[in-house]
Amino acid sequence: MMERRQFIKSGMGALATLAVGETILLTATEASAAVTEPLNYAPAADGTLQKVRPDYSKAKSVKSVCLNCSTVCGIEGFVQDGRVVKIRGNPLDPNLGSFMTCAKGQSGPTINSYPERLIYPMKRVGKRGEGLWKRITWDEAYAEMATRIQRCIDDGHPERVAIHQGRSRYESETSRFLNAIGSPVLLNHRALCSSNKRAANYVSLGETDWESIDAERCRYFLNFGANFFEAHQGGLHLVKRVTKARFDHGAKLVTFDVRLSNTAGRSDEWFQPFPGTEGAIALAMAHVILRDNLHDRDFMADFVQPGEKQLRTWLAGYTPAWAQKLSGVPARDIERLATEFAAAKPAVAAFTNRGTGAHYNGFNAERAVVMLNALVGAIGVPGGYCYGLDEKLSPGRYPAPQPAPPKVTIRTDLEDPPEWPLANRWQKMKVGQVVYDYLKQGRARLDVYISYTIVSPMTWPEGRATATEVLCDEKLIPFHACSDIIYSEMAHYADLILPDATYLERWGMDIRNNLELQHYVMLRQPMVPPPGETVSFPDVLFNIGKRLGPAQAKYFAFGTHEDYVREQCSKLPRTGPDGKQFASGFDYMKHYGVHVDTSQPKAYHVYRRQLDAAQLAGTRVDEATGCIMKADKPGGKERAIGLVVRGQPLRGFATPSRRFEIHAPEVAQVAATAGMKDDGMPAFHPVPGLERLPRDRFVLTSFKWNVHTQGRTASQKYLAEIVHDNPMWIHPSVAARIGAKSGDMVELTTYRPRSGTVGDQAFKASATGKEEVVGRARIRVFVTEGIHPKVLAVSNSLGWKFGGRSTQGRSGDRDALLDASGQGGVRPALSTAPATDDLRNGVWWDERRGGRGNGVNINAILPVNPGPLVGMQAWFDTVCSVRKV
Numbered sequence: 041m042m043e044r045r046q047f048i049k050s051g052m053g054a055l056a057t058l059a060v061g062e063t064i065l066l067t068a069t070e071a072s073a074a075v076t077e078p079l080n081y082a083p084a085a086d087g088t089l090q091k092v093r094p095d096y097s098k099a100k101s102v103k104s105v106c107l108n109c110s111t112v113c114g115i116e117g118f119v120q121d122g123r124v125v126k127i128r129g130n131p132l133d134p135n136l137g138s139f140m141t142c143a144k145g146q147s148g149p150t151i152n153s154y155p156e157r158l159i160y161p162m163k164r165v166g167k168r169g170e171g172l173w174k175r176i177t178w179d180e181a182y183a184e185m186a187t188r189i190q191r192c193i194d195d196g197h198p199e200r201v202a203i204h205q206g207r208s209r210y211e212s213e214t215s216r217f218l219n220a221i222g223s224p225v226l227l228n229h230r231a232l233c234s235s236n237k238r239a240a241n242y243v244s245l246g247e248t249d250w251e252s253i254d255a256e257r258c259r260y261f262l263n264f265g266a267n268f269f270e271a272h273q274g275g276l277h278l279v280k281r282v283t284k285a286r287f288d289h290g291a292k293l294v295t296f297d298v299r300l301s302n303t304a305g306r307s308d309e310w311f312q313p314f315p316g317t318e319g320a321i322a323l324a325m326a327h328v329i330l331r332d333n334l335h336d337r338d339f340m341a342d343f344v345q346p347g348e349k350q351l352r353t354w355l356a357g358y359t360p361a362w363a364q365k366l367s368g369v370p371a372r373d374i375e376r377l378a379t380e381f382a383a384a385k386p387a388v389a390a391f392t393n394r395g396t397g398a399h400y401n402g403f404n405a406e407r408a409v410v411m412l413n414a415l416v417g418a419i420g421v422p423g424g425y426c427y428g429l430d431e432k433l434s435p436g437r438y439p440a441p442q443p444a445p446p447k448v449t450i451r452t453d454l455e456d457p458p459e460w461p462l463a464n465r466w467q468k469m470k471v472g473q474v475v476y477d478y479l480k481q482g483r484a485r486l487d488v489y490i491s492y493t494i495v496s497p498m499t500w501p502e503g504r505a506t507a508t509e510v511l512c513d514e515k516l517i518p519f520h521a522c523s524d525i526i527y528s529e530m531a532h533y534a535d536l537i538l539p540d541a542t543y544l545e546r547w548g549m550d551i552r553n554n555l556e557l558q559h560y561v562m563l564r565q566p567m568v569p570p571p572g573e574t575v576s577f578p579d580v581l582f583n584i585g586k587r588l589g590p591a592q593a594k595y596f597a598f599g600t601h602e603d604y605v606r607e608q609c610s611k612l613p614r615t616g617p618d619g620k621q622f623a624s625g626f627d628y629m630k631h632y633g634v635h636v637d638t639s640q641p642k643a644y645h646v647y648r649r650q651l652d653a654a655q656l657a658g659t660r661v662d663e664a665t666g667c668i669m670k671a672d673k674p675g676g677k678e679r680a681i682g683l684v685v686r687g688q689p690l691r692g693f694a695t696p697s698r699r700f701e702i703h704a705p706e707v708a709q710v711a712a713t714a715g716m717k718d719d720g721m722p723a724f725h726p727v728p729g730l731e732r733l734p735r736d737r738f739v740l741t742s743f744k745w746n747v748h749t750q751g752r753t754a755s756q757k758y759l760a761e762i763v764h765d766n767p768m769w770i771h772p773s774v775a776a777r778i779g780a781k782s783g784d785m786v787e788l789t790t791y792r793p794r795s796g797t798v799g800d801q802a803f804k805a806s807a808t809g810k811e812e813v814v815g816r817a818r819i820r821v822f823v824t825e826g827i828h829p830k831v832l833a834v835s836n837s838l839g840w841k842f843g844g845r846s847t848q849g850r851s852g853d854r855d856a857l858l859d860a861s862g863q864g865g866v867r868p869a870l871s872t873a874p875a876t877d878d879l880r881n882g883v884w885w886d887e888r889r890g891g892r893g894n895g896v897n898i899n900a901i902l903p904v905n906p907g908p909l910v911g912m913q914a915w916f917d918t919v920c921s922v923r924k925v
């Protein structure tokens with residue numbers, strides 16, 4: 041032990057002074073390299089931290105894009121003395137349209153100077169997961185990765201190289217890298233996030249994964265499980281417009297959430313459905329709308345499949361009384377809400393988010409909600425359920441440097457698992473949560489696993505069981521390189537750590553749906569240079585690419601990521617909206633941060649657009665369906681490109697029938713290939729295991745805080761100060777039952793899901809058919825009326841084991857944390873600035889100092905549970921029991 045200590049530096053603070061070739065032991069209690077004092081503080085003469093008042097008038101302004109959540113707001117940063125001292129919104133971002141940001145946006149710069157950032161590339165020297173690292177050079181890191189990847193290519197197995205990304209904004213860059221080497225295995229997080237919602241929009245509308253509600257003009261919002269006042273992929277943008285609509289013309293907001301979220305609390309009416317019954321409520325509303333003839337007869341006749349008559353028959357059994365029995369929401373309220381919604385048509389919107397989607401039956405439930413808009417003719421109309429066109433970084437508008445590698449065409453089970461045939465149907469959504477099980481089962485083999493902005497041991501189901509087990513197993517993952525900004529649980533299980541630049545220190549193009557219904561694009565540019573030896577991940581990939589054989593290297597000859605982005609901007613205008621002239625599109629973007637294409641009208645009534653003569657050339661009309669058919673080439677396969685409506689050749693929807701598809705024959709066909717029976721209608725399927733839930737069993741759900749984003753923000757101390765622990769919300773009736781009050785500790789036990797009801801098998805169904813425990817956790821409770829009596833709710837984002845003192849809730853001088861063996865902390869001589877370190881006394885929630893601690897990671901005991909067809913993780917369906925300890 042003594043000998044070992046002589047060459048091993050210990051603790052994260054030591055990282056800052058680590059020389060190349062030196063070894064460091066990173067223990068579970070400490071995390072990374074000291075950089076500078078916290079934002080807006082400076083060390084005084086006596087060594088204490090003093091708040092300094094920044095003078096923004098002297099600061100340099102840099103436009104960029106926030107990425108503290110997936111809403112990606114346009115921002116403006118103010119830089120002084122090499123530091124970002126302030127962020128505000130960029131009003132040119134059409135979605136944001138103001139100087140406002142949320143609390144997370146404000147705290148973004150704190151991550152730049154987090155005293156425990158990773159700043160050097162490091163190579164593992166002990167056993168994987170032991171935490172023993174050697175500082176290496178980037179040349180060594182690139183060479184090692186290039187050699188391993190080249191071996192896969194030379195062996196004819198490029199698909200053994202995978203990139204696994206969480207909320208990345210670099211799909212264009214990562215795809216280029218994998219296309220160059222010939223691997224299709226770009227794994228992502230969509231099945232954990234929103235794949236049911238995306239699939240539902242695609243099935244119904246045919247051409248978008250995401251609605252852009254024309255909220256400012258909307259009169260009635262029916263919100264099924266979106267918490268857009270706190271979370272939501274675009275929440276800030278929606279809140280602004282919903283609020284305006286309510287003030288301007290008294291728009292009504294109705295929310296279905298099992299929990300009194302901030303959105304529920306700000307709604308005109310809040311209903312708490314039994315989990316997984318949102319689809320039933322939507323179907324019953326549809327029943328009422330048709331029964332009482334409140335629908336838009338013309339729109340349905342012209343544009344909806346199936347016809348009104350068939351739909352009436354199909355909906356007949358889905359009565360409000362039936363939905364009340366399942367959901368607990370009173371039938372009279374379902375009747376009333378349906379009537380109000382239809383009366384306010386067409387400026388109305390029924391929409392969802394994960395409260396509806398993250399269930400076994402989420403795909404159909406989402407479809408049923410989207411259907412409500414079609415029944416009342418609210419699709420694509422002012423104030424209604426709209427959608428934009430061209431919301432991708434298409435190479436036509438944003439060209440990538442040439443030559444670009446051809447798209448890889450091979451498929452593998454890992455990125456395209458055959459059990460979930462709708463996962464990759466419209467866009468590559470994958471079924472990320474089964475990846476580790478597949479590796480375990482030998483269904484796929486990987487030689488090189490590159491992880492980027494993902495912390496599966498924290499944010500994924502069975503994170504600390506299956507994910508960690510596989511990440512530790514060198515037979516299953518022979519080599520793991522992790523790009524991260526802090527020493528996360530992902531980095532801990534890597535062989536190579538690739539320290540990244542933060543979103544305020546790097547380049548990138550960004551785009552998302554625009555609630556103003558026009559195409560736009562944003563530029564992310566470094567506000568300050570990346571610290572230490574951190575390198576932006578796309579540059580890491582490009583630098584590896586340059587070291588591969590000539591067949592691959594030629595795709596990376598263009599230069600750096602900055603050059604890549606410059607090329608992507610090359611077709612953008614050079615004259616600004618205020619008449620300013622620029623030398624290039626890149627310069628335009630650097631100045632404004634945003635470009636909005638105002639040359640096209642707002643995307644209302646997309647489906648009513650007329651087909652022009654060129655589009656109509658060589659077409660024929662199918663008499664039975666009214667579809668305008670065209671072959672892709674002479675004698676080639678015909679497909680519908682439009683619809684004849686009242687004698688006019690219109691574009692219609694981009695579905696196979698060119699109609700809004702409530703009935704989607706494609707879903708039925710695809711389901712059959714996977715051995716499932718499905719009639720192609722958004723029928724209601726109860727969640728297996730949640731029907732007739734025994735009195736002592738509950739449904740465990742989770743939710744997101746307004747000041748935290750997934751596994752991204754716990755290291756931002758100002759946010760961790762606001763929320764650092766996550767007691768479980770329980771209803772007073774549950775509290776009485778188990779004899780607990782707020783603040784008491786309880787033991788929570790979770791159980792594996794049972795088989796499904798539509799011919800499918802739960803992915804990891806209990807083998808015996810009997811109740812099987814997934815895991816147990818101890819957690820404090822918060823007793824509140826604001827939760828459904830059968831639901832227990834715990835937030836995610838917290839309970840880190842690694843990541844530094846802010847995430848781990850550990851305060852103090854790092855040297856004071858040293859244990860008897862000299863480990864667990866940092867020797868004073870090695871720490872850069874312990875006296876000015878805000879984490880020293882600032883982490884007042886440290887349990888050892890009488891604080892409440894850093895919370896519980898609930899994902900450790902949530903089962904991997906992909907729903908049928910799309911494969912989205914049924915996060916909110918877990919059966920559990922609870923007892924006081």
Ligand SMILES: Nc1nc2c(c(=O)[nH]1)N[C@H]1C(S)=C(S)[C@@H](COP(=O)(O)OP(=O)(O)OC[C@H]3O[C@@H](n4cnc5c(=O)[nH]c(N)nc54)[C@H](O)[C@@H]3O)O[C@H]1N2
Binds near residue numbers: 499
């Ligand atoms: N129980 C429960 N779990 C959930 C959810 C839930 O509702 N309930 N929600 C799910 C959802 S919607 C999603 S999208 C997933 C997301 O979960 P993930 O896919 O894991 O994504 P993040 O949490 O954003 O990724 C966090 C990791 O990225 C690192 N990181 C942050 N910024 C950077 C950077 O600039 N560069 C690099 N290289 N790394 C960075 C962080 O340090 C951390 O290690 O979580 C899911 N997990």
Ligand SMILES: Nc1nc2c(c(=O)[nH]1)N[C@H]1C(S)=C(S)[C@@H](COP(=O)(O)OP(=O)(O)OC[C@H]3O[C@@H](n4cnc5c(=O)[nH]c(N)nc54)[C@H](O)[C@@H]3O)O[C@H]1N2
Binds near residue numbers: 265266744
């Ligand atoms: N502050 C913050 N903003 C974020 C994120 C974040 O982590 N934090 N993450 C971003 C990402 S990646 C995503 S995917 C979005 C997610 O955005 P949302 O989907 O809006 O947020 P969630 O918290 O995942 O779930 C929404 C709501 O569903 C409720 N819910 C849980 N179970 C049920 C149920 O059975 N039925 C009903 N009706 N409701 C239920 C929860 O109480 C919660 O309020 O947010 C994005 N924005």
Ligand code: SF4
Binds near residue numbers: 112144145
């Ligand atoms: S909502 Fe907040 S955290 Fe998300 S992108 Fe906008 S400012 Fe950043």
Ligand SMILES: [Mo]
Binds near residue numbers: 232233234
């Ligand atoms: Mo997400």
